[in-house]
Amino acid sequence: MADSSAPWHARDQAEALLTLGSCEEGLSPAEAGVRLERYGENRLDREEAPGPGAIIIRQFRSTLVAVLIAAAVFSLIIGETVDAVAILIIVLMNAAFGAAQEWQAEKAMEALRRMLGLQAVVVRGGAETGIDAAAVVPGDIVVLDTGMKVPADLRLISATSLQVDEAPLTGESVPVGKAVLPLPEETPLMERANMAYMGTAVVNGRGRGVAVATGMATEFGRIAGLSRTVRDIETPLARRLAVLSTRIGQIALFVAAAVVLAGLLQGRGAYELVLIGVSLAVAVIPEGLPAVVTLTLAIGVRAMLRRNCLIRHLPASETLGAVSVIGTDKTGTLTKNEMTVTAIALPGRDIRVSGTGYAPMGGFFVGERAVDPAEVPGLSAFLRAAVICSHASLTPDGGIIGSPTEGALVVAAAKAGIGRDGLPGIEEELSFSSARKRMTVIVGKGERRIAYMKGGPEIVLARCTAVLADGAARSLDTETLEVLAAGVEGMAGEGLRVIAAAYRPFDDGEDPEEGLVYLGAAGIQDPPREEAREAVERARKAGINVIMITGDASLTAAAVGRAVGLGQGEALTGADIDGMDDTSLLAALKSANILARVTAEHKLRVIGLLTGDGHIVAMTGDGVNDAPALKKAHVGIAMGVKGTDVAREASDIVLVDDNFASIVAGVEEGRREADNIAKFTRYLLSSNVGEIVAVAGGLVVGLPLVLLPAQILWVNLVTDGATALVLGVEPAERGIMRRPPADPGAEILSSRAMTAVLLIGGWIGAVVLLIFALLQEADLDRARTLAFTGFVVFELINVFNFRSFSSTLREIGPFSNRYLVAAVAGSLALQVAAVYHPILQAAFRTVPLSVGDWALLVLISLPLLAAGEGWKWAVKRREKSG
Known part of the structure; x- marks a missing residue:
């Protein structure tokens, strides 16, 4: 070779x-x-799709899960088999839920995959x-x-x-x-x-x-x-849960060690102290948190799908809610991906064309006045020439066969009642090429034939010596040429793709591409989606910077950007990006909302700079050139309709309808999930703080063990399971899309949230400890049963405090979350069974309580709810005044 x-x-x-x-x-x-x-x-x-085994193993890559497994192993070593088995069941259920959801997502991806070319x-x-x-x-x-x-x-x-x-x-x-x-x-x-x-x-x-x-x-x-050289970025949720899990593990070890040390100083037996230490470790660790997070995200997956977002990886939905920058494609995402003739410039007359897409529905207007195309001199001639000089055709189902640009011209002609029927067929063709920038076809036979040309306006006009004006051909003078050129420039400045047409009868021996009669030019655009502008505005109100990133020409990109509300400035091009250092480019990205003529390398550089600057970035794409950027972004969003397999496999979310508005809807859903995860996390921790205060406090003052290890685990299962889960289906807070994105470095527990958790948990623990201390000398079993049941009652009441961070129960409606009401009723029924059923009585060492005992617990719990409502009212009042 x-x-x-x-x-x-x-x-x-x-x-x-x-x-x-x-x-x-x-x-x-x-x-x-x-x-x-x-x-x-x-x-x-x-990259091979992960098999069932790999998906299952992925569910155990969590610090909190590791802490739970360690607690289960330690419980097993000291003979607390029931506790160990219960914890392991929770861990396995969490893994099963997560694995099932990811497996379903992989199966959905297989249904979306299309081979690039089979033959x-x-x-x-x-x-x-x-x-x-x-x-x-x-x-x-x-x-x-x-x-x-x-x-x-x-x-x-x-x-x-x-x-x-x-x-x-x-x-x-x-x-x-x-x-x-x-x-x-x-x-x-x-x-x-x-x-x-x-x-x-x-x-x-x-x-x-x-x-x-x-x-x-x-x-x-x-x-x-x-x-494949791009590494996945850790999601905000994973980072926050990892920090929280590490701290919980440290606190569990510290509390257990401190209590054991205090017990040794009091002269308690080693076995009893180990048992107490394990009890406190179990009390500290929110066993249900991984499962509740997984289930909440899984429920969110279905909600996301209703908003046309197919979630491939569970944390992606919550991460979408945290984005501060969305890099979006243009074609098909902000636009309809349907080329449409919107304007026709005839010599001496401008025509506006209504209707979008490939359905031949719409009309023709001069100014605001609708006109009959047959009565507009030169319009029918132009449209006939556009149809003759093309290979596109309409399909019965409202689509086109052939070039989208030619299809747009054929559709415009169909709106005027002009189709291929009755028009002469092509006898000879001088094909379009990037060098010629024009296409000429010849119709007719014999000595007298007609040439029709379409192409770039500057190319067509350069070959014309006459124009068709008011139905008659007249010489093309310099003044008329300047007027026509200005009209073409005006359409191009609006981001329209301009196609001109001309014709000439010619004899043998004459050049069919010279001395033509100019007919006019059509302005073609890919119209923006009607909902795109509103979606961009919603994103802005939510504090999200939207950047259009496209390979299209800068004029086209800028025009679409203006139409959807992405500013009035010019587009920043790939060549501009190449000429900037990282500092200059990052500064430019703070104001530039349109990037045009960019490559895969440009996208990677832009995402790298934005993520390095602390932003959470979502990136959309459909082509193989988008795959690296989709993988590098915190949230990669592939197009499900026109996307390639490579793009979809690199993504976290597949957009079922390719619509930018669906991304913004997904952001709202992601924010709701993030809020709800924070709600039940704080609820779980406030409950655990109460258990620590009661158990550790009792030990410090020399009381018997307030709760047995099995009782602590039962409390966590009854109050932290279904009730915490249904907090995950709370509707979105008011104004959720009128607040800035969450700080990616923020923890789940802010200082104010930690204060609320400690106050509420401390109150629950102190009340339970007081009840136990007052009754334990007279009847230890009854006192422990009251403490045991008191925790359940208080925490079931406490869950209503965490339904909203800003709105009172009166504002959101105490029974508006019917799932929560049912979960509370169900959990209370389980506790009743634990108190009265003989088998459960033996397992948890409980004795029956009187009606008066239950009434006392309910009465004592009411101030807890009142305090929570008062806290919200005070915070809201302070925010309004300050």
Whole structure:
């Protein structure tokens, strides 16, 4: 084979074929087999989806779970088998819930996966052959036609009206016209018109190319490999729970050691002290916390799915609620991904076109006045020319076949009642290419034929000598040319893609592409989603900075940005980013909301700077070029409709409807989950503080053990299980989307929250200890049963204090969370069984209580609820005044 250091796009076709040892007749089947052995199958390496075992093991990677397992092992060593088994059951239930949810997410991902291209057509031994795309090898001649996926990186050797959608690779929303001539070496990826890349799609025309790279050697493969070098970022929830778990473990050891030391000084027996130490360790550790967190997140997964967010990893939903920056794609996320003609500039008249998408519904307006297109001079002629000079067609279900740009023109014509029926067919075609920037078709036979041209306005106008004005052709003078050019610039400045059309009758021997009559130009846009502007505004009110990051042109990006409320300034381009150091770029990102013409490397750099500056970043994407950024961001959000497999597999969340508004809805749901996790965490800890105060306090003053280890575990199971869980389904707090994102460095327990936890827990513990101290000499079993039941009653009342951090029960309604009411009733019923059922009486060493005993406990608990309501009222009053 010949050798060359020049990149493939800089070589001519003959050199590319020679270098690859191929020819236009293709490889022989035998040679193709040899190369398949040498280069391997044409597949992207995929990270294997975790199996059931790996998913289960992942559930145990938690400091708190480790602390619980240690407590269970120690309980088993000292003979407290019931405690050990109960703790291990909780741990296993937590793992089962988490594993089941992640397994369901993986199964949902499998349902969303689509192969990049299952079949390819190649030339082997001079004959076209259909093969599995995995069998394509370097040197194969690949045949391309409309609707096909490009199976490998190709150097094109022929192209007829060939247009390729390269959005999955470059982010460019407009199909790219292809040609075959060599290009300068410095030509950027998105401008290499003589190349076709793996994973992109042919939307128009046909062509052939020689495969220059397959599998992981392709551009898709390079970027997919880049994503594997990116490490996952620890989520805020994981970090906060790890800190909390470490501190709980330290406190458990400290309290247990201190009590054992105090007991030794009092002369108590070693076995009794070890038993007390284990009891206190169990009291300190909120056994139910991992399970409740997992279940709350699992419930949130279903709520997220209702908002069109498929959660792949449980903590992602809570992390989404903490984001301070959303980097969003443009096409299909902020826009509809449906090219639409919105304006037509005829010589001497501007027309506005209503209706969006590919359904031929809408009208034509001059100013605010609706007009009949047949009565507007020149409009029908322009639309007929647009249909004749295209290969797109409408489908019965409201879609298009062919180029989206041509489809937009065909739809606009259909709105005027103009279709292909009755129009002349194409006899000859001079195809569009990136070098020509125009397409010309010739209709008619015989000596007198007509040429129709469409393309860039500057290209078309340069070949026109007349304009069609008021139904008649007249000479194109300098003044008219300037007016037409100004109109085109105005549409381009609004971010519209402008396509001009012209025609000319010509005789044999005349150049069909010179001396044309200018008909007009259409302004085409991908219209913003109606809900996008409102969603951007909601995000801003929530303190979230939204940055559009796209591979599209800066004018288009800026126009869409203005339409959805992302500012009035110009877009910051990839070239601008390359010219900035990190300090300058970070400063620019504080005000720049639109980034255009960016690459995968640019996205990684931007995310790295933002996360390094303390932001929690969510990033959306659909193409393989987005995969590294999706993986690097705290929350990677892939598109479920138009996203690639590589993007979805790198993501934490898959957006079912590709809609930016769904991301903002997901943020609200994530904030609700974060609030509720904080609520039940503080509730659990306040309960445990009460247990520590009662047990440790009793030991210090020389009383018998207030609660037995089994009773402590039962209290935690009864009060920390269902009641804590239903706090996780509390509705969102008022104004949840009118407050800034949570500080990523903040802990679950702020100083104010810790004060409330200590005060409430201390009150519960002191009251229980007082009851026990007053009654234990007369009847130890009754005193311990009252203390045991008192904890349950007080904590079930206490749960209502944690339903909201800011609103009183009167404001939110005491019975508005019917699940909580049911959980409290159920937990109380279990405690009644523990007091009166003979088997449970034996297990927990309880005795029956009188009606008066129950009434006393309820009466004593009421001040606890009143104190909580008073605290909220005082805090709200202080915030309003201050």
